[in-house]
Amino acid sequence: MVPLCDLKRQYLDLKTEIDAAMQAVAAGTQYILGPNVKALEQEVAAWCGCRHAVGVGNGTDALHLVLRALGLGPGDEVITTPFTFVATTEAIGMVGAKPVFVDIDPRTYNIDPNQVEAAITPRTKVILPVHLYGQPCDMDAIMDIAARHGLLVVEDCAQALGAAYRGRQVGTFGVAGCLSFFPSKNLGCFGDGGMIVTNDAKVYERVEMLRRHGGRVKYHHEELGLNSRLDELQAAILRVKLPHLKKWNELRRQRAYAYNRLLADLPQVMRPNELTDRGATIPLGDEAKGAPRLAAVYHQYTVQVENRDAVMQSLQAQNVGHAIYYPVPLHLQKVHANLGLGPGSFECAEQAARRCLSLPMFPELTAEQQHATVSALRKACAAGVSQRRAG
Numbered sequence: 001m002v003p004l005c006d007l008k009r010q011y012l013d014l015k016t017e018i019d020a021a022m023q024a025v026a027a028g029t030q031y032i033l034g035p036n037v038k039a040l041e042q043e044v045a046a047w048c049g050c051r052h053a054v055g056v057g058n059g060t061d062a063l064h065l066v067l068r069a070l071g072l073g074p075g076d077e078v079i080t081t082p083f084t085f086v087a088t089t090e091a092i093g094m095v096g097a098k099p100v101f102v103d104i105d106p107r108t109y110n111i112d113p114n115q116v117e118a119a120i121t122p123r124t125k126v127i128l129p130v131h132l133y134g135q136p137c138d139m140d141a142i143m144d145i146a147a148r149h150g151l152l153v154v155e156d157c158a159q160a161l162g163a164a165y166r167g168r169q170v171g172t173f174g175v176a177g178c179l180s181f182f183p184s185k186n187l188g189c190f191g192d193g194g195m196i197v198t199n200d201a202k203v204y205e206r207v208e209m210l211r212r213h214g215g216r217v218k219y220h221h222e223e224l225g226l227n228s229r230l231d232e233l234q235a236a237i238l239r240v241k242l243p244h245l246k247k248w249n250e251l252r253r254q255r256a257y258a259y260n261r262l263l264a265d266l267p268q269v270m271r272p273n274e275l276t277d278r279g280a281t282i283p284l285g286d287e288a289k290g291a292p293r294l295a296a297v298y299h300q301y302t303v304q305v306e307n308r309d310a311v312m313q314s315l316q317a318q319n320v321g322h323a324i325y326y327p328v329p330l331h332l333q334k335v336h337a338n339l340g341l342g343p344g345s346f347e348c349a350e351q352a353a354r355r356c357l358s359l360p361m362f363p364e365l366t367a368e369q370q371h372a373t374v375s376a377l378r379k380a381c382a383a384g385v386s387q388r389r390a391g
């Protein structure tokens with residue numbers, strides 16, 4: 001059996017330190033906005049190479065709070081990708097703004113910068129790229145468009161903490177980057193957690209106030225905020241894990257490149273590409289030459305297969321973990337029916353949603369597990385082909 005993700009392995013590796021950190025918080029009794037949250041904010045800011053960080057309740061709130069801090073509201077438009085988790089557009093909706101979708105680059109699953117300009121209107125305020133699966137978006141192109149049109153960029157880095165573009169961490173290009181510490185993320189806690197990183201002092205001050213009921217001084221509230229603070233217990237756990245993140249991300253990359261090699265002779269399986277900083281694809285097999293200037297951190301290793309249902313059935317029967325991130329692009333979700341976008345609106349996102357399949361990926365994944373996964377996938381593809389012929 002190969003799990004899609006194995007959180008227990010990581011916990012057991014760090015059990016002594018994590019248990020001690022949790023005990024210390026329990027005994028210290030400073031459970032809300034205590035010393036661990038403050039220290040983690042400083043550590044993550046330094047780790048990302050930016051000035052400020054603010055711990056919040058989860059990654060969705062991080063996006064919501066940044067958009068609130070930027071003053072977005074009804075009538076404003078935010079350009080983003082339809083191929084992401086719903087949290088991205090939830091945050092846009094929570095401030096009353098409208099998501100405007102732009103199709104993805106099929107090579108990377110990320111927003112296609114070549115199509116962004118056509119979506120800009122006088123109401124556009126923000127471009128919100130999502131570094132999906134841990135792969136950095138083409139930030140040069142996005143920042144250039146934003147600068148020429150006077151737009152702000154907010155980065156959704158929920159899946160990409162540690163990914164770099166031209167040697168610079170994602171989350172530090174735009175006015176703010178939004179992180180999630182959901183348990184299965186590259187840096188995950190034991191519940192919900194999130195963080196905002198920014199170099200902008202005004203955004204920092206505003207989100208810092210909004211996360212604590214809209215007030216700088218206790219019981220003095222300047223505006224309607226919310227209760228969204230990173231938990232002290234989670235911060236203590238994350239402080240144990242953060243020093244390991246670089247190594248874990250590197251291990252994920254190695255696992256991804258191993259998959260690329262093992263799958264090279266399986267033409268039914270389309271492997272994920274990384275982009276060079278000139279926007280071309282790095283030839284598969286040469287990925288390591290592109291890094292670390294441009295470094296994907298493989299939150300997911302996602303391939304495309306044509307006969308996905310049959311392939312999944314076979315993987316299931318062989319006990320190999322797999323998942324679809326995401327089966328329905330956001331423009332086709334009921335929640336966004338009011339946008340009036342039907343099938344065919346964003347062909348690349350729709351094709352990715354029909355064909356994408358994520359394979360087991362976590363830093364502790366062993367070579368044996370990878371070989372088992374690939375040989376199961378080989379069988380699954382053969383089963384898929386024969387089923388299609390029979391059909």
Ligand SMILES: Cc1ncc(COP(=O)(O)O)c(C=O)c1O
Nearest residue numbers: 058059060085087088158180182
């Ligand atoms: C791309 C993306 N954005 C935002 C989020 C929201 O993060 P959270 O679950 O911490 O609210 C997630 C988490 O799954 C995500 O994958």
